Amino acid sequence: xxxxxxxxxxxxxxxxxxxxxxxxxxxxxxxxxxxxxxxxxxxxxxxxxxxxxxxxxxxxxxxxxxxxxxxxxxxxxxxxxxxxxxxxxxxxxxxxxxxxxxxxxxxxxxxxxxxxxxxxxxxxxxxxxxxxxxxxxxxxxxxxxxxxxxxxxxxxxxxxxxxxxxxxxxxxx
Numbered sequence: 001x002x003x004x005x006x007x008x009x010x011x012x013x014x015x016x017x018x019x020x021x022x023x024x025x026x027x028x029x030x031x032x033x034x035x036x037x038x039x040x041x042x043x044x045x046x047x048x049x050x051x052x053x054x055x056x057x058x059x060x061x062x063x064x065x066x067x068x069x070x071x072x073x074x075x076x077x078x079x080x081x082x083x084x085x086x087x088x089x090x091x092x093x094x095x096x097x098x099x100x101x102x103x104x105x106x107x108x109x110x111x112x113x114x115x116x117x118x119x120x121x122x123x124x125x126x127x128x129x130x131x132x133x134x135x136x137x138x139x140x141x142x143x144x145x146x147x148x149x150x151x152x153x154x155x156x157x158x159x160x161x162x163x164x165x166x167x168x169x170x171x172x173x
Contacts, residue, residue, distance in 0.1 A: 002049055003078045016162035017135035021047050021107045024133040024158065024169045028105050029054045035104035036060075038125055040092060041136075045072025045085070047107045052081035056105065062090035095121040102127040108134050112141040116148055123152055128172055131157075135167035142166040 025047065029035065037051035039061035048061035049072075063069050069089045076082040092110075097120045106126055108115060115122070115134055126132055132154060137145055139161055146156055146168065154170035 002046065002053070002075075004044055004046055004049075004075050016160075016165045017109050017137075017167050018046060020135050020160050020162075020167035021109055021133050022050055024131070025050050025054060025056075025105070025107070027158075028131050028133075028169075029056065031055070036102075038103040038106045040106065040108040040122065041110050042072045042087065043068050043109070045075045045087070047109070048072065048085045048087070049076050049079050049081055051105075051107075052076070052084040053079065057084065059085045060088075060101075060103075061085055062088045062092075064089070064091050092118045092121060095124075097121055097124055099124045101125065103130060105131045105133065108132065109136045110134070112137045112145050115145055119148060119152060123154075126172060130172050132170045132172075133167070134170070135165070137166050137168075139164055139166040142168065 035056050037056035037059045039048040042048050042061035042063045048059050051059045066089050069087050073087045076085050103125055149170050153173050155173050156168050157171045158169040160167050
C-alpha cells in the first residue's frame with residue numbers, strides 16, 4: 001500500500017505508463033538479490049517509493065522540477081521510506097555521459113524525444129545485465145525508441161500498449 005498526494009506532480013499509478021513501470025518493478029524484483037533502482041523524472045515519487053518498499057537498494061530518484069522533488073520526498077516520508085531513497089533535483093540533459101554508479105533497473109517515464117536525445121546519459125547508468133523501463137511514449141513514436149535502444153545493444157523483453165501509450169522494458173544484451 002502506498003499513500004500518495006501527487007500535488008502538482010505526475011504519477012498516481014492510474015496512468016497506463018506509470019502502471020506499466022509499477023508492474024515491471026514487481027516483475028523485475030528478485031527476492032534475496034541486491035538490486036538498485038534509478039527513477040528518472042520521479043514526479044510524485046511513486047516509482048521510487050514502490051522500489052524502496054519492494055526492497056531495491058539503493059534507490060535514487062531525480063526530477064528537473066524542484067516542486068516535484070519536494071512532493072516526492074514528502075510522499076516518501078508518508079510511506080516510511082524517506083531514508084531509503086535519495087531524491088535530488090537534476091536536469092537529465094546536463095548529466096555527464098559517463099557514470100561510476102550503475103543500476104540494476106532504471107525507470108524513465110519520459111516523452112520519446114527526451115528518451116532519444118538523452119539516451120547516452122541514461123544508458124551510462126545501466127548495469128551490463130540491467131533492465132531499462134521506458135514509458136510516456138505515444139504508440140506511433142515507440143518504433144523509433146525501440147530501434148534506437150536496439151542499436152545501443154538492448155533487447156525488448158516486455159511491451160504494452162494502452163490507449164495511445166506504449167511502454168517497454170529492455171534488457172542489456
